[in-house]
Amino acid sequence: MKVKLASNYGFCFGVKRAIKIAEEYKNSTTMGPLIHNQDEINRLKNDYNVGLYQDLKEVKDNDTIIIRTHGIPKNDLKILKEHNAKVINATCPFVTTPQQIVKKMSKEGYSILIFGDKEHPEVKGVASYGEKQDDVHIILDIEELKNITFKKNKIATVAQTTKKKEKYLEIINYLILRNKEVRVFNTICDATFENQDAAREISKEADVMIVIGGKHSSNTKQLHAICEENCKSSYLIENESEIEEKWFENKSLCGVTAGASTPDWIIQQVVKKIESI
Amino acid sequence: MKVKLASNYGFCFGVKRAIKIAEEYKNSTTMGPLIHNQDEINRLKNDYNVGLYQDLKEVKDNDTIIIRTHGIPKNDLKILKEHNAKVINATCPFVTTPQQIVKKMSKEGYSILIFGDKEHPEVKGVASYGEKQDDVHIILDIEELKNITFKKNKIATVAQTTKKKEKYLEIINYLILRNKEVRVFNTICDATFENQDAAREISKEADVMIVIGGKHSSNTKQLHAICEENCKSSYLIENESEIEEKWFENKSLCGVTAGASTPDWIIQQVVKKIESI
Numbered sequence: 001m002k003v004k005l006a007s008n009y010g011f012c013f014g015v016k017r018a019i020k021i022a023e024e025y026k027n028s029t030t031m032g033p034l035i036h037n038q039d040e041i042n043r044l045k046n047d048y049n050v051g052l053y054q055d056l057k058e059v060k061d062n063d064t065i066i067i068r069t070h071g072i073p074k075n076d077l078k079i080l081k082e083h084n085a086k087v088i089n090a091t092c093p094f095v096t097t098p099q100q101i102v103k104k105m106s107k108e109g110y111s112i113l114i115f116g117d118k119e120h121p122e123v124k125g126v127a128s129y130g131e132k133q134d135d136v137h138i139i140l141d142i143e144e145l146k147n148i149t150f151k152k153n154k155i156a157t158v159a160q161t162t163k164k165k166e167k168y169l170e171i172i173n174y175l176i177l178r179n180k181e182v183r184v185f186n187t188i189c190d191a192t193f194e195n196q197d198a199a200r201e202i203s204k205e206a207d208v209m210i211v212i213g214g215k216h217s218s219n220t221k222q223l224h225a226i227c228e229e230n231c232k233s234s235y236l237i238e239n240e241s242e243i244e245e246k247w248f249e250n251k252s253l254c255g256v257t258a259g260a261s262t263p264d265w266i267i268q269q270v271v272k273k274i275e276s277i
Numbered sequence: 278m279k280v281k282l283a284s285n286y287g288f289c290f291g292v293k294r295a296i297k298i299a300e301e302y303k304n305s306t307t308m309g310p311l312i313h314n315q316d317e318i319n320r321l322k323n324d325y326n327v328g329l330y331q332d333l334k335e336v337k338d339n340d341t342i343i344i345r346t347h348g349i350p351k352n353d354l355k356i357l358k359e360h361n362a363k364v365i366n367a368t369c370p371f372v373t374t375p376q377q378i379v380k381k382m383s384k385e386g387y388s389i390l391i392f393g394d395k396e397h398p399e400v401k402g403v404a405s406y407g408e409k410q411d412d413v414h415i416i417l418d419i420e421e422l423k424n425i426t427f428k429k430n431k432i433a434t435v436a437q438t439t440k441k442k443e444k445y446l447e448i449i450n451y452l453i454l455r456n457k458e459v460r461v462f463n464t465i466c467d468a469t470f471e472n473q474d475a476a477r478e479i480s481k482e483a484d485v486m487i488v489i490g491g492k493h494s495s496n497t498k499q500l501h502a503i504c505e506e507n508c509k510s511s512y513l514i515e516n517e518s519e520i521e522e523k524w525f526e527n528k529s530l531c532g533v534t535a536g537a538s539t540p541d542w543i544i545q546q547v548v549k550k551i552e553s554i
Contacts, residue, residue: 184459
């Protein structure tokens with residue numbers, strides 16, 4: 001079977017970088033899972049003895065702690081330092097930017113608006129850099145915005161890196177019409193959408209599509225939905241063991257894409273198996 | 278005939294203020310017409326000896342010069358001062374704001390974008406405050422934006438006070454998607470739209486509408502169009518001499534509104550005449 005990979009798939013720049021860092025620091029421990037993929041976490045544990053803490057309380061003095069792509073709240077960093085931990089910062093540079101913006105804008109007297117999910121670790125980290133926590137506001141929806149009273153009439157905005165630009169613009173437009181100054185920082189990262197665009201493209205060409213990723217991963221499911229729009233024979237699998245030969249009967253080109261948490265080695269195993277059919 | 282005035286009509290705050298200033302400075306001269314209404318300019322000349330210069334070259338030493346609501350370019354102000362002119366600043370405060378913003382943002386290293394008409398005196402004045410004139414850009418349309426190369430990837434934006442917010446948002450949205458930082462100042466003034474909203478409202482209630490203003494004034498024509506949507510018997514007149522009695526046959530309520538350049542005393546003459554019918 002002929003296989004063609006999407007022009008963008010799998011890990012984004014930040015995750016690739018974080019995994020490389022973890023491989024360089026054997027015997028370290030990540031603060032929270034480095035990636036939403038148990039196979040990859042196991043590989044790091046087995047091959048590099050990279051451990052995993054789910055909670056700050058587990059940290060022991062002099063540990064080597066890797067901060068994952070999402071970053072961590074300012075206070076948590078302080079606690080790590082109190083433990084005399086060696087802190088290895090794998091925060092994605094695209095996440096460090098909004099952290100620094102919130103810090104600077106807050107110091108300059110702006111009210112802060114973050115477009116994102118207040119329960120998401122990235123957003124918690126970014127929000128923690130606001131100097132006046134009672135004037136840092138986090139919303140997911142324009143409706144929530146209507147209930148917010150900003151302390152200033154000049155507002156600085158950042159967005160969670162994985163959010164949709166269209167919705168961010170909607171929120172900004174609402175603010176512009178009601179405030180003297182809105183200082184907009186475009187902190188949205190294109191990686192998620194690049195995978196989607198590439199999936200759209202290749203699924204138009206292929207007559208069977210394989211999407212590799214977690215069955216519960218929202219970005220993988222979205223890739224699958226996009227592929228199905230253009231190619232009815234689109235299958236979502238977690239690894240090569242799920243492949244069924246009958247999918248490829250009378251097909252000539254198989255397109256392959258993968259969710260943002262799918263490691264390259266899993267993708268390679270899938271490609272190899274399909275090529276052998 | 279029963280007459281009802283729209284809840285907003287005629288002069289905006291800035292023009293009212295400028296005329297009051299002109300009345301206070303007898304024997305002064307305005308730099309450019311204070312208002313697009315010859316009757317009002319004649320009144321100021323006859324009652325207060327307020328003259329009119331069309332060109333800077335006409336200025337004589339020690340003149341008392343009134344700067345109109347639109348403001349003037351920085352260099353023109355310098356020339357007035359070289360003439361030792363007594364400068365009376367009637368620039369609308371809503372126009373002074375974007376001038377100061379452009380000055381400050383330009384100094385702080387932002388590229389400047391002005392949404393407005395580059396031939397309009399207000400815009401010429403605002404633009405003149407940019408420190409780096411080759412990085413001050415003036416556009417009326419998103420299409421023009423596509424040909425602009427900003428020198429920085431942080432952009433500050435202001436708008437001509439009379440522009441439409443929807444179009445300003447469109448331009449800002451385009452910028453946000455393509456630049457790291459966009460600093461948006463909402464400098465649009467509601468006055469024009471307040472007259473329009475009020476015209477819309479009263480024209481629903483009235484069974485005959487009189488719109489007073491210049492036949493070539495775009496804002497007056499727009500008021501007339503809005504009134505016609507709700508009230509078929511809508512008439513655009515420049516003054517009370519154009520009123521025809523037949524318009525009011527079998528009508529019970531006459532609504533009245535006026536363009537932004539129509540002085541109150543003309544409106545009063547119209548109202549009086551209609552009431553006498």
